Amino acid sequence: MSDRAFKLVLSWGSGIVLVALVGAFVIAAPTTFATPDNARNILSQAAPGALVAFGETIALIVGEFDISVGYVASLCGVLFTGFMVNQHFGFTEAVLLTLAVAGSLGLISGLVVTRLGVNALVGTLGVGIMALGLNYLYGGGATIAGPTPNIVSQIGYGRSFGIPNVVLIWLALAVVLWLFSEGTVTGIHSRAVGGNQQSARLASIKVRQLKTLAFVMSALLAACGGMLISAQLGSGEPTAGDGYLLDAFAAGFLGSGFYRAGEFSIPGTVVGVLILQVGYTGLAVLGQPTALRYLFEGLILIFALALSSVVRRMRASR
Amino acid sequence: MSEPSLLQLSGVSKHFGGVIALRPLDLEVAQGEILAIAGSNGAGKSTLLRIMCGAESSDTGRILFEGIEKHHWDIASTRKLGIEVVHQGLALVGQLSPIENLFLGREFTLGSDRTPFLAHRRMERRGQDLLREVGVRLKNIHEKTEDLSGGQRQAIAIVRAIGWGKRLVILDEPTAALGIAESAHVNDVIRSLRERGLGVVLVSHRLDQIIELADRAVVLRNGVLVGHLEGSAIKAGPLAELITGEHAGQVA
Secondary structure, eight states: OOHHHHHHHHHHHHHHHHHHHHHHHHHHOTTTTSSHHHHHHHHHHHHHHHHHHHHHHHHHHTTOOOTTHHHHHHHHHHHHHHHHHTSOOOHHHHHHHHHHHHHHHHHHHHHHHHTSOOOHHHHHHHHHHHHHHHHHHHHTTOOBOOOOOHHHHHHHHOEETTEEHHHHHHHHHHHHHHHHHHHBHHHHHHHHHHHOHHHHHHTTOOHHHHHHHHHHHHHHHHHHHHHHHHHHHTSBOTTTTTTHHHHHHHHHHHHTTSSSTTSOOHHHHHHHHHHHHHHHHHHHHTTOOHHHHHHHHHHHHHHHHHHHHHHHHHHHHO | OOSOEEEEEEEEEEEETTEEEEEEEEEEEETTOEEEEEOOTTSSHHHHHHHHHTSSOOSEEEEEETTEEOSOOSHHHHHHTTEEEEOTTTTOOTTSOHHHHHTTTSOOBHHHHTSSBBOHHHHHHHHHHHHHHTTOOOSOTTSOGGGSOHHHHHHHHHHHHHHHOSSEEEEESTTTTOOHHHHHHHHHHHHHHHHTTOEEEEEOSOHHHHHHHOSEEEEEETTEEEEEEEGGGOOHHHHHHHHHOOOGGGOO
């Protein structure tokens, strides 16, 4: 394969997979899959997972892992709803307080990894379990439901310009985070840290601070994902966010086969998120049992990790 | 030394755990001179280099810049003083483009550097100027640095140091990955730095390069500064003897 063709495949690989997947489902279920309603459905369902995936991507970009994102999302969904239903806080207060909790957990992750030198896999798992503990401490493991300010249902079910608000939220965040990653000093320094920590340090980049910031951002985005889940469900479910961890990883790694081959990126993660959601929705539309969804998720995760590894090795050998 | 002193190390030493990397030594680099540091692997050259550029702290001694003692000596402060380094490993980030590497840690930003947003076009223009000045030709400046050849990567690292170096440029094996013609070109560039009044520290395995370029040469052996040669005294024989610690007649 020529160099140019090789680079093309690397940069567009996952995009091609997405298009192929969409094409396959359109062919398999032309009347039920290929509808505007279904497209809206796919994009709406993708929203919370996308936010959690963006958080994970920020951590991956600086060369770390954040295992706490699922638990943090669950905790924050519960807190967000609970603050309004139990403590009768307004929407804004509930959001800010929830973000404050998430931010603190992210800060702990950052300090544990950068100051205590604990491996991120273990450190963030610990923080995640702390989040789980806080979750059950606050809500006792029960679903929290009750009257909440109108804006919550507007976000969860409402539309603007014919597009579901949750979709506008996650796409807007995608753009903002992409601009941050590409267009700011912090963004490029984060990429440098993830690419070669030693070189970054020699360029007087503050590696520890950047990594800590990444963990804080990851937690905040996971919190946003959790709050979005609650808005969509209309209640605070204690385990609603747990499953998003694996999807977040899958999306991030699938994304490394798109946009910047071999590197994690926000646009790449967007494609990864869509691949997953198209898969899940497509299987559901075809009436396949839920078990198949898990099979698909597992296979895609392995495929995504293998793809990333293969890409890296192919680049290295060229 | 006729030229004013630029960087002065006095009684500087370094150990790592039980290993002594550098015994207390004195070293001085002046403006407008090329100081070569020679020595075999493990002699302590890298450690000395890292202390000089602030990547490593010394255990003892003082560091003076232009005669003033500096108590805070790290990479950020040495960069501000106009000290630049071409590291042996190049210290580039492969995933980034040559331009991004050239400006890493000192990016131009919009709004006269008052906003956090990158001024991509300004950096691109300046970067291309720098590359052209040193005669580096790249087919695609947006390519990832890891996709360039070894020689091109080395050239980027050299351009970076020269572009930002205003007072002192430290080069660690700068022509290791280069061919004859390119090496000769780099030697010319190093000489031009001296002509411009910068101080140059050159760490090199290549005795021919040291003999050709250096005004003064010091030799490290097992962490000790064992010799100092000047001008016409810098010859292969004396250098080799100091590096190996064996007299010419003893080499079997």
